[in-house]
Amino acid sequence: MSDSRLLKGPRAKIAPHRFASTERFPPMKAVFLDRDGVVNALVYHQDAGVIDAPFHRSQFKLLPRVPEAIRLLNDLGLSVAIVSNQPGIAKGHLKPELLKTFERKILSQVRAAGGRINGIYYCLHHPEAKVRKFRQRCHCRKPEIGLLEKAAADLRVRLDECYMVGDGIPDLLAGTRAGCRTIFIGRWKCEICQFTEGSDALPSFVARDLWAAAQLIRSEMTGAGQATSARSCLSAQA
Ligand SMILES: [Mg+2]
Numbered sequence: 041m042s043d044s045r046l047l048k049g050p051r052a053k054i055a056p057h058r059f060a061s062t063e064r065f066p067p068m069k070a071v072f073l074d075r076d077g078v079v080n081a082l083v084y085h086q087d088a089g090v091i092d093a094p095f096h097r098s099q100f101k102l103l104p105r106v107p108e109a110i111r112l113l114n115d116l117g118l119s120v121a122i123v124s125n126q127p128g129i130a131k132g133h134l135k136p137e138l139l140k141t142f143e144r145k146i147l148s149q150v151r152a153a154g155g156r157i158n159g160i161y162y163c164l165h166h167p168e169a170k171v172r173k174f175r176q177r178c179h180c181r182k183p184e185i186g187l188l189e190k191a192a193a194d195l196r197v198r199l200d201e202c203y204m205v206g207d208g209i210p211d212l213l214a215g216t217r218a219g220c221r222t223i224f225i226g227r228w229k230c231e232i233c234q235f236t237e238g239s240d241a242l243p244s245f246v247a248r249d250l251w252a253a254a255q256l257i258r259s260e261m262t263g264a265g266q267a268t269s270a271r272s273c274l275s276a277q278a
């Protein structure tokens with residue numbers, strides 16, 4: 041939903057001063073985080089020559105300042121949930137128990153920083169899975185929105201009250217389709233534009249990491265500072 045639609049919407053007409061502190065937005069309630077490349081570092085798998093999720097215990101490392109970023113989001117009154125495609129088990133790359141091991145690492149480090157994660161949601165499916173029970177076209181694998189819907193329902197929030205933060209086009213597509221505000225994590229390079237032009241993937245914001253994303257969210261929610269939208273970022277590059 042665009043800002044202008046919110047401004048012109050019936051809620052704004054009935055109660056024009058209701059969002060006086062934030063002006064442009066309904067009160068935001070939650071942040072959905074993609075996992076790999078947002079919460080933990082991606083890994084170069086030399087044997088296969090690909091950059092992908094960690095598949096071994098020693099490969100799992102949180103990215104810098106992720107626990108602090110989640111704490112900051114919590115301090116803004118936002119719930120935080122992880123929504124992650126994890127086809128590694130289905131493809132035979134990942135031992136099922138490691139998913140829980142990684143989860144414990146995330147939760148303990150976030151807790152140590154005084155932060156809280158309200159839920160972790162995975163899609164374990166893949167259309168070409170080796171493991172038969174995970175071989176399906178599902179409604180939860182991003183860019184589908186099933187994980188976001190489930191998280192929002194559990195948190196009792198509306199999807200347009202949520203941010204979706206991710207480092208991949210499927211994250212942006214899922215976020216936009218669900219009606220979330222979207223934040224792309226990473227370096228926005230021109231090659232990406234071919235996937236975003238004329239599609240639902242153009243993010244609301246671009247940030248280099250989750251800490252920067254949390255700061256953008258804080259700026260937007262408190263009205264402090266200037267949050268630079270993806271559109272002005274892109275036009276600045278043009
Ligand atoms: Mg990712």
Ligand SMILES: [Zn+2]
Nearest residue numbers: 163165178180
């Ligand atoms: Zn799924």
